[in-house]
Amino acid sequence: MMKISKIAKLAAGAALIAMTAGAVKAQEQVEVLHWWTSGGEAAALNVLKENLQKQGVTWKDMPVAGGAGSAAMTALRARVTAGDPPTAVQLLGFDLKDWAEMGVAANLNELAEKEGWDKVIPAALQDFSKYDGNWIAAPVNIHSTNWLWINKAALDKAGGKVPTNIEELIAMLDAFKEQGLTALAHGGVPWQDGTLWEAVVLSTGGPEFYKKAVLEADPAALSGEEMKKVFDTMSKLRTYFDQNFSGREWNLSTAMVIEGKAGAQQMGDWSKGEWLRADKKPGTDFVCIRFPGTQGSVLFNADQFMMFDVGGDAEKAQMKMASAVEDPAFQIAFNTVKGSVPARTDISDEKFDDCGKKGMKDLAEASSNGTLMGSLAHGYAQPAAIKEAMLDVITQHLNGQLTTEAALKRLPEAVAAAK
Numbered sequence: 001m002m003k004i005s006k007i008a009k010l011a012a013g014a015a016l017i018a019m020t021a022g023a024v025k026a027q028e029q030v031e032v033l034h035w036w037t038s039g040g041e042a043a044a045l046n047v048l049k050e051n052l053q054k055q056g057v058t059w060k061d062m063p064v065a066g067g068a069g070s071a072a073m074t075a076l077r078a079r080v081t082a083g084d085p086p087t088a089v090q091l092l093g094f095d096l097k098d099w100a101e102m103g104v105a106a107n108l109n110e111l112a113e114k115e116g117w118d119k120v121i122p123a124a125l126q127d128f129s130k131y132d133g134n135w136i137a138a139p140v141n142i143h144s145t146n147w148l149w150i151n152k153a154a155l156d157k158a159g160g161k162v163p164t165n166i167e168e169l170i171a172m173l174d175a176f177k178e179q180g181l182t183a184l185a186h187g188g189v190p191w192q193d194g195t196l197w198e199a200v201v202l203s204t205g206g207p208e209f210y211k212k213a214v215l216e217a218d219p220a221a222l223s224g225e226e227m228k229k230v231f232d233t234m235s236k237l238r239t240y241f242d243q244n245f246s247g248r249e250w251n252l253s254t255a256m257v258i259e260g261k262a263g264a265q266q267m268g269d270w271s272k273g274e275w276l277r278a279d280k281k282p283g284t285d286f287v288c289i290r291f292p293g294t295q296g297s298v299l300f301n302a303d304q305f306m307m308f309d310v311g312g313d314a315e316k317a318q319m320k321m322a323s324a325v326e327d328p329a330f331q332i333a334f335n336t337v338k339g340s341v342p343a344r345t346d347i348s349d350e351k352f353d354d355c356g357k358k359g360m361k362d363l364a365e366a367s368s369n370g371t372l373m374g375s376l377a378h379g380y381a382q383p384a385a386i387k388e389a390m391l392d393v394i395t396q397h398l399n400g401q402l403t404t405e406a407a408l409k410r411l412p413e414a415v416a417a418a419k
């Protein structure tokens with residue numbers, strides 16, 4: 001029989017091991033700042049949380065609601081200023097460069113090299129995932145903004161033909177109005193106004209005009225005849241919104257189309273996440289098409305987790321998270337729920353629905369044709385100051401505070417002042 005003292009010693013030893021394990025476990029934690037708070041977004045985020053939990057990494061959630069990260073950036077500023085950044089932060093486009101410039105980014109080179117990220121992550125994303133040649137972020141997905149989501153029953157009633165240009169879009173919206181629906185579900189906040197505007201710019205002037213006006217912010221393009229057509233179309237589209245559009249979150253507008261109260265929504269493909277969450281099927285309950293007149297081009301927006309320099313033990317969990325994000329199986333599991341497509345070029349489209357398959361095909365084509373371009377509203381076309389300045393004019397015009405003539409004058413002025 002074991003002596004009492006020996007049992008006590010064993011018990012003490014076991015307790016010590018448990019404590020040490022506990023301490024190691026406590027260090028294996030990631031604190032993640034993000035704005036994925038809608039039903040579809042949260043479901044996708046769960047895929048990542050569960051993946052990490054299985055690896056023994058605890059998830060400390062820091063959600064900051066507000067589409068396109070509008071409020072999340074303010075929260076991040078406060079944390080970084082206090083010298084206490086989260087482990088990983090959902091960031092878009094030029095914001096990644098801005099934060100990296102402040103010297104607060106972690107370095108993911110070792111992991112990226114081991115896993116061969118250079119070869120599989122599209123160059124258009126690498127421009128933002130790297131700073132000074134060093135990997136600072138793990139891209140999660142590729143979204144795109146030039147989509148239109150249509151309620152299938154409403155479309156069938158309207159004749160079933162999908163619009164291929166602005167004129168046909170207007171005809172379809174008129175038919176939805178006649179059905180007693182809100183023809184176009186839209187939420188009046190700057191980033192959503194900008195998401196609609198950039199699709200109209202691309203549709204009106206084509207990819208070369210988008211490059212001039214948006215990517216180069218060329219004053220002549222921002223104030224010329226073509227841009228006048230864009231603002232006129234925005235004014236026309238405004239007549240198809242409901243009265244309560246002001247300030248509405250994007251997912252509530254999606255819900256209006258899902259429930260058959262509205263006919264269509266122009267929105268990025270995160271919208272599909274809401275449809276899927278509501279158990280709706282593409283082709284049966286809803287139809288996804290490129291925003292009329294923008295076929296052949298893709299305005300991209302990619303969510304990336306920038307890793308902050310948190311040093312010490314937390315780095316281990318951070319690298320596990322970055323590695324999990326780039327894992328091909330995760331890329332499929334996450335993006336089929338989120339509505340986006342993989343941030344890697346080596347993933348089969350087999351597990352994706354028809355909208356996802358189309359998204360992947362369009363992306364590959366646009367990438368080889370030179371018509372893959374960054375979204376303005378989501379930070380991939382211009383740095384924050386210029387983006388905000390442009391969105392300001394777009395929103396004021398859409399709300400009737402600026403005439404088209406005044407908007408055409410203001411747009412290049414606002415850009416110049418922001419530079």
Ligand code: BGC
Pocket residue numbers: 035041066067068069092143250270301302303378
């Ligand atoms: C993000 C998406 C997100 C959407 C709405 C976009 O800027 O890239 O992941 O679903 O905003 O919140």
